[in-house]
Amino acid sequence: AQTVTxxxxxxxxxxxxxxxxxxxxxxxxxxxYLFWYKQPPSRQMILVIRQEAYKQQNATENRFSxxxxxxxxxxxLKISDSxxxxxxxxxxxxxSGIQGAQKLVFGQGTRLTINP
Amino acid sequence: SQTIHQWPATLVQPVGSPLxxxxxxxxxxxxxxxxxxxAAGRGLQLxxxxxxxxxxxxxxxxxxxxxxxxxxxxxxxxKKLLLSDSGFYLCAWSHRxFSTEAFFGQGTRLTVV
Numbered sequence: 205a206q207t208v209t210x211x212x213x214x215x216x217x218x219x220x221x222x223x224x225x226x227x228x229x230x231x232x233x234x235x236x237y238l239f240w241y242k243q244p245p246s247r248q249m250i251l252v253i254r255q256e257a258y259k260q261q262n263a264t265e266n267r268f269s270x271x272x273x274x275x276x277x278x279x280x281l282k283i284s285d286s287x288x289x290x291x292x293x294x295x296x297x298x299x300s301g302i303q304g305a306q307k308l309v310f311g312q313g314t315r316l317t318i319n320p
Numbered sequence: 321s322q323t324i325h326q327w328p329a330t331l332v333q334p335v336g337s338p339l340x341x342x343x344x345x346x347x348x349x350x351x352x353x354x355x356x357x358x359a360a361g362r363g364l365q366l367x368x369x370x371x372x373x374x375x376x377x378x379x380x381x382x383x384x385x386x387x388x389x390x391x392x393x394x395x396x397x398x399k400k401l402l403l404s405d406s407g408f409y410l411c412a413w414s415h416r417x418f419s420t421e422a423f424f425g426q427g428t429r430l431t432v433v
Contacts, residue, residue: 210363237420237421239421247358247408247426247427248424248426248427249410249412249424251421251423254420254421256420295363295364299420299421301420306352306369306371306414306416307366307369307379308354308366308412308414308421308422309366310356310363310364310366311363312362312363313361313362313363315361
């Protein structure tokens with residue numbers, strides 16, 4: 205079974221600085237998708253960024269970018285120019301690309317604090 | 321556009337009482353549906369998922385069950401709640417084919433007393 209590991213329970217960063225959140229995963233599959241979700245205090249789950257395993261180019265969404273290392277099974281999230289509104293729990297997630305395998309597996313999360 | 325509704329937002333139930341949480345999706349058809357539980361300060365644990373009416377896959381042996389009586393309706397139930405059932409429950413959906421991410425409801429905070 206696939207597993208997702210986030211080794212940083214908590215992280216903090218100064219406003220306007222850059223922070224990187226780590227994620228590793230374990231799978232024997234070659235076709236899959238990886239995600240970062242944000243959960244603010246409202247607890248609404250918000251998709252931040254998505255990466256297809258078959259794409260070598262790292263995904264970017266404005267201030268958010270990933271470092272996808274397929275061989276190392278690593279998928280880190282970089283937040284540039286951190287803002288107070290970025291404070292939240294961040295979850296890394298994995299989904300198989302196999303047709304019919306629809307589960308989305310989450311890591312334990314990293315709580316990000318932004319210091320003004 | 322697609323929307324997902326989950327209710328109630330909060331619920332306080334005594335031990336041994338039944339539970340029914342409902343989730344509905346609008347604006348799409350044949351969605352994959354999911355129930356997750358999140359303990360305080362923890363990650364999301366997948367409880368059940370469904371790829372079609374009456375098709376339920378259970379991930380964790382527990383005191384809960386799920387049903388999908390209609391294409392866009394997903395219900396989480398229990399006959400007798402335990403203290404350990406307390407938590408934050410999230411319903412989610414994803415497209416069967418066209419997309420890969422899941423879209424989440426607002427969640428239900430369940431406290432068993």
